Amino acid sequence: MKKRESGILLSISSLPGEYGIGDFGKEAYKFVDFLHHARQRYWQILPLGVTGYGDSPYQCISSFAGNPYFIDLDELVQKGYLSKEEILQENLNSDSEKVDYGRQYHGKYKLLRLAYERAKHDLWPQLESFYGENRTWLREFSLFMTIKETQGNKAWQLWDKALRDFNGKRVDEIENVERERFYFWIFTQFFFLKQWEELKKYANRKGIRIIGDLPIYVSADSSDLWANPSLFKLDKNLEPTTVAGVPPDYFTATGQLWGNPVYDWDTVEEDNYSFWVRRIKHSFRLYDTLRIDHFRGFESFWEVPAGSVNAVNGRWVKGPGMKLFNKIREELGELDIIAEDLGFQTEQVVKLINDTGFPGMKILQFAFDPEGDSDYLPHNHERNSVVYTGTHDNKTVRDWIDTAPEKEKKFAIKYLKLDDEDEGYNWGLIRGAWCSGAYMAVAQMQDFLDLGEESRMNTPATLGNNWTWRVKKSELNQKLSKRIAELTRTYRRG
Numbered sequence: 311m312k313k314r315e316s317g318i319l320l321s322i323s324s325l326p327g328e329y330g331i332g333d334f335g336k337e338a339y340k341f342v343d344f345l346h347h348a349r350q351r352y353w354q355i356l357p358l359g360v361t362g363y364g365d366s367p368y369q370c371i372s373s374f375a376g377n378p379y380f381i382d383l384d385e386l387v388q389k390g391y392l393s394k395e396e397i398l399q400e401n402l403n404s405d406s407e408k409v410d411y412g413r414q415y416h417g418k419y420k421l422l423r424l425a426y427e428r429a430k431h432d433l434w435p436q437l438e439s440f441y442g443e444n445r446t447w448l449r450e451f452s453l454f455m456t457i458k459e460t461q462g463n464k465a466w467q468l469w470d471k472a473l474r475d476f477n478g479k480r481v482d483e484i485e486n487v488e489r490e491r492f493y494f495w496i497f498t499q500f501f502f503l504k505q506w507e508e509l510k511k512y513a514n515r516k517g518i519r520i521i522g523d524l525p526i527y528v529s530a531d532s533s534d535l536w537a538n539p540s541l542f543k544l545d546k547n548l549e550p551t552t553v554a555g556v557p558p559d560y561f562t563a564t565g566q567l568w569g570n571p572v573y574d575w576d577t578v579e580e581d582n583y584s585f586w587v588r589r590i591k592h593s594f595r596l597y598d599t600l601r602i603d604h605f606r607g608f609e610s611f612w613e614v615p616a617g618s619v620n621a622v623n624g625r626w627v628k629g630p631g632m633k634l635f636n637k638i639r640e641e642l643g644e645l646d647i648i649a650e651d652l653g654f655q656t657e658q659v660v661k662l663i664n665d666t667g668f669p670g671m672k673i674l675q676f677a678f679d680p681e682g683d684s685d686y687l688p689h690n691h692e693r694n695s696v697v698y699t700g701t702h703d704n705k706t707v708r709d710w711i712d713t714a715p716e717k718e719k720k721f722a723i724k725y726l727k728l729d730d731e732d733e734g735y736n737w738g739l740i741r742g743a744w745c746s747g748a749y750m751a752v753a754q755m756q757d758f759l760d761l762g763e764e765s766r767m768n769t770p771a772t773l774g775n776n777w778t779w780r781v782k783k784s785e786l787n788q789k790l791s792k793r794i795a796e797l798t799r800t801y802r803r804g
Contacts, residue, residue, distance in 0.1 A: 312694075312749040316803040317352025317521065318345060318794075319702065320755040321367070321767065322380050323409055326783040329418070330402035331409045334505040335382035337783065339512060344786045346516045348794035349804035353513060354521035354752055356702060358506070358596060362531055365411045365777050366768075368603065369529045369570075371454070373589050374447035375495075376502035376596075378422055379414050385505065391425035408778045426497045433500070437493060440500045447592065452495040453481060454533035456488045465531040467549060474548055476537045506596065514598070521648070521752075522597030524589065526604040527554050527570035534585075535571055541578050541585055542571040552613045555621035556653060565612070565621030566771045572613055575630045583630070583637045590638055594645060605649035605670075608634060609662045635666050648696055672697040672748060674739055675710050680721040687725070688746040697748040699739050699757045702767040706756045707736045709763040736760040737797075744801040751803060758794065759785055 325332025325341060332338070345353055359370030360377050367377075386392045400417035404410055430437070441448055453476075454466070461469045472480040485492055510520055528534040530550060535542060543551045550571040558565045578585065593600050607629055614624035638645070649663050651670040663670050672695050677686035684690065691697055699707050711719060722728060728738035736757050743751040756765045756779070768776045798804040 314749055314801070314803045315351040316744060316751040316798055317350050317354055318348075318755055318758070319354040319698070319752050320781065321356040321702070321777075322358065323356075323367075323777065324755070324767075324780050326406070326781055326786070328403055329383055329397065330404070331379050331414055331418075332780060333380045333382050334509050335384050338509055341786060342509070342513045342516055342518060344791050345513075345518050347788070348791040349798040350794070351517065351803075352519050352521050352599070352750065352752065354601070355523070357523045357525060361411075361777075362529060364773050365409075367523075367777065368525045370525070370532065371529065372447070372451045372533045373524075373528055374592050375451040375499055375533075376506060378498040378502060379418055380506070381418075381422065381498065381501050382505055383418075383421060385501075386421075386425045386429075389429070391429045392421060396424065397421060407780050407782065409780060411778075422498060423494060426494050430493065430497065433497070437496050437500055440503075441493075441496050444499070446588070448496060448499060449485070450476065450537040451499070451533045452492050453484055454536055455495045456484055456491040457481070459491055460488065466536045467530075467547075474536070476539075510596075510598075519598035520596075521599045521601055522593055523601045523603060524593050526602065526607045527568065527572070530569060530571055538585055541574060541581065543574050544571065550616045553616050553618075554607075555612050555614050555624060557612050557621060557624060559654065562771060565624070567614060567618060567621040572611060572627075575628075579630065579633065583634055586634060587638060587641045590645070591642055594642070599646040599648060601648040601650055603650045604653075605651050605663065605668075606653055606655070606659045609656070609659045631662055632665050667694075669694045669696050669749070671695065671701075672746070673700060673704065674698065674742055675700045675704055675707075678714075678718045678722040678725065680717045688742055691746045691748040693747055693749050695748040696750040696752060697743045697746045698751075699743050699753040702754070703770050705763070706754065706761055706765055707739045708757075708760050709766060711735045712762065734760055741797065741801075744797055744803060751801075755781055758790060 320341070321332065322338070323332045325337050327333055327335060327337045342353070357367040357370060358376050358380065359367060360372055360375050361367055362369060362371050383392060383397055387394055387397070400421060402413050402417050404413060457469060457473050458466065461473065466474060472478055475481065513520060539548055545551050552572055553568065554570040554572050555567045556565055609631060610626045610628050612621065612624045613627045614621050647668045649666065649668040649670050651659065651663055652673065672686045672691050674686060674697065677684045700710065705713065726738045726742045728735050740753050740757060743753060765779045767779055795804065
């Protein structure tokens, strides 16, 4: 039986710091200390992958490689690979409350390349050893990024034809012909993994476990698709024939057209699900607990013809079901997985989640239909579930309260006995999650801080202004950690 515990959702990118984006430096360690003082057992983060166009951590260039933006530059200064003055010249931190991804792309990569030039001779044996140990994923990622540079950073489907074939002769030659470029990407992954594993060990020693996040789909412009095209529904030109999304619902009249290539699950099964086994195994190298995004897609997924302007004209197609999870269990044993089971539910989806034994999710913002008895209301939460005030895709609690239909708001106030003047509506909803029967409760950092629309992390089906929010250093103070600790102790989650 899992213990009653709780945690805070905060992306690495949202941490405070001097260099324009949260990273694995001293502020990350201070946040672990904050969690410890607040009696929390979990730190939930967003995917750590290398982001591309749109900066979404759910559209990554690789399922395995880590984002170089998160590398702590201060360590490179300490080792003599960079100077503080060189970093400050790039002005990465022009806005300490928002991430400027353009500055990160141009400035941070410039600094990392400079550090690589100075470090490569000293580190060469370590880099070669690291490459050998991680070759199964690191070679395809480093080749992909190297070729992408030589091809003007175009999507891989637009590369010279010979370079689109991962197993072709031209690609095979790149590792030696472009050795300097190739090893730069190995250098970034060496420092990413080194620093992340040190931070994770520090958190674990403090009694804090890391919840990571794994998108079900891969990006169209990714090393995953380039190196494994047979596992996806592609035409003879390696273009997707169908793409992923979700159908129209209460929130979106035309559905959501994600555009990711969809799996050819028959071929994936013929390959003994090896790609998925490798993804899951690597995820548990990075995290203690794994939330798998869009879990219902394993039962059946919404498939839309490529070239569609929206997700209306799609169809439901059967996924792999328990065959995939039986294989993962056979290869990797019992794993601590959370199923993101939000969205349209069917008896079959519910059965799949029950058969896996994985806890599902409950979102309080979805609970307060004044006429119904929602599964998301705290009195209906089963123990094997995780309750959230809201996720990165939802409004903050403050924004939700400000914009919810009046009947929903009144029902929430009545149900949770909310008092904005004395307690704060945000604390009332957090209390509703913490007192739930669900074994785990999680709230966004924004909700503890009672922040509004300006601090929303992501608005689904939109581009721009997403993934940029950062917490102020002054907000992570002793007064707040003490209040969270008291709430956690009261509801026996500490």
